[in-house]
Amino acid sequence: MCSSTLPDPLADPAAQQLLADFFALLGERRFQACQERLRRFDETAPTPAKEQILLYCAAILRNEENRWDQGETVLLALLRQPLHPNLSMRAWNALGIAVEHLGRLDEAAEAYERALELAQRSGDSLYWARVAKNRAICTIRAVEAGVVPPERLLACRTDLEQTIGIFHSADERLLEGRSWNELGATFKATGDWAQALECYAKDRAICAALEDRHGLAASLNNSGEALNALGRYAEAESLLAQAAAGFAASDDAFEQADALTNWGNALAGLGRAEAARRAYAGAIGCVEDVRRSIHSYTARMDFFATQTRIYGARIAHALRLGQTEAAFHVAERARSRGMLELLGGQVQDATPLTAQEALSLLPADTGLLAWFALEKQLVGFALSPSRGVRAVRLPIAPTELINGSFDSRGAPRSLTPDLAGRLTSPWLLAHLHDRLVAPLLAELPPCEQLVLVPHGPLHWLPLHAAFNRTTGRHLCDDYDLLYAPSATIQLAQLQSRQMDSGRSGVLALACADHSLRHVQAEVHDVARISQGLALSGQAASLATLAQESQNFRWLHLAGHAHYVAHAPLASGVDLADGRLTAQQLLQGPDLGFALAWVNG
Secondary structure, three states, rough: OOOOOOOOOOOHHHHHHHHHHHHHHHHHOOOOOOOHHHHHHHHHOOOOOOHHHHHHHHHHHHHHHOOOHHHHHHHHHHHHEEEOHHHHHHHHHHHHHHHHHOHHHHHHHHHHHHHHHHHHHHOOOOHHHHHHHHHHOOOOOOHHOOOOOOHHHHHHHHHHHHHHHHHHHHHHHHHHHHHHHHHHHHHHOOOHHHHHHHHHHHHHHHHHHOOHHHHHHHHHHHHHHHHHHHHHHHHHHHHHHHHHHHHHHHOOOHHHHHHHHHHHHHHHOOOOOOHHHHHHHHHHHHHHHHHHOOOHHHHHHHHOOHHHOOOOOHHHHHHHOOOOHHHHHHHHHOOOHHHHOOOOOOOOOOOOOOOOHHHOOOOOOEHHHEEEEEOOEEEEEEEEEEEEEEEEEEEEOHHHHHHHOOOOOOOOOOHHOOOOOOOOOOEEEEEHHHHHHHHHHHHOOOOOEEEEEHHHHHHHHOOHHHHHHHOEHHHHOOOOEOOOHHHHHHHHHHHHHOOOOOOOOEEEEEEEOOOOOOOHHHHHHHHHHHEEEEHHHHHOOHHHHHHHHHHOEEEEEEOOOOOOOHHHHHHHEEOOEEEEEEHHHHHOOOOOEEEEEEOO
């Protein structure tokens, strides 16, 4: 809520002094001193807006400490209050930063737009420039992730050139340097490395003049990444070693992970394989240190989704050295760590499996296919007890999958007719088989069951329906299929469940969705055929499900599921007394069903 009729808390002299002190300490990354300054302000005489200022500063501090989930929580609480536009636009900007680091780029863009709108209304060009810089960073990340077209970078460059002018005129040298850095990132995203290096050099000169160690480390890191891309590994290695040390001195594990990954790439380019391995291992260690500071399971998974590049660099390095088992183990470390922790009470050991451990748990009649999306290439792993672990570099790039998959609403993106009015050829399902499935199946012996472990954009693909044009059959016609978020969860968790062989029949529930017709008839038919039990209306409740679950072997839910894109574990189906979510199923008692499915 925002109202210009409210008093402006930022006009209060005590608040102005607090913010000046707080941001000066924050720039030096003296987080304990920031906390102490907030405590002293809290002890002063109460003012109407003091609590709002404290909440805002507390959220900023949490963001800087890489505790973005906590920063988001504080900011949402603040934004539910009536706020003066000057504070509201700052809160929206900070919220954008928090959710952007958690990988929710669409929400971040919306938050930045709200902040920009408020800055424009107030005529605050300097704060508009701050937000425009942050929005540009978000757009660059979205382009690199393949979720928005590269053409959006042109608007980014225009905005950043404008922010550079605004900051230069206001003698905001630090922010001017940051904007040069981000302008360089727009050229990096299009592979224009020479232009990127020119921008990074301007930022580096400003950081050196201001003795901004953290900013200098960021500029050195970006310059080193550009030099790597140009094959100038010796120059890159020197800069990246300094960048990694600079972030370590600033106690910024998040940025240090990126610098160590780039340093590892430079060392690998120089043929120093063991030094590269140590750098990659250090980068992964930094990521997992940051993970431990994030409290929410969902936020941890959101954060991990942004860190594929860190793990992918180590996987690619291991594959170059022929270390297939090591590559598989790193891929398992990268998959669903938040999910493993969520299952912590059910998985005796949530440590990701090694390749040999996975093979020892894999039944003789079962093969496992696992994919991993590197920056520019997909790799696949095929596991079987008789042939071990095989790795395959697949003939498709991750960005190609975005246009050949189903979106978050379930609509197939690739079914758009071409200019002649025809569907693209080869059509989606045959394309999936030829490019993603067949190369891995060739590495397996004959088997009856397949475990499919997607990664990244592959989660949107109907892999089970991959179509073999030679046989005229879908993958699900030839194998019993299981999907799993990781081999560790499938083999260490699901196979450890003890099924009650005496249970039979289907427990069929009609979901609380009045827009669907015939669901009551459906559940009664399913129950009748299987000698089970049908529940509809008020009887189809969470409480009854828990009570009756121990009496039946299968669960059938008739209705539409609700997918929550920004918090997948909050997705679920609506029953009479509330929503049954994925998180409830994972954290609650095991209902003991051999199979559950949703039909809608």
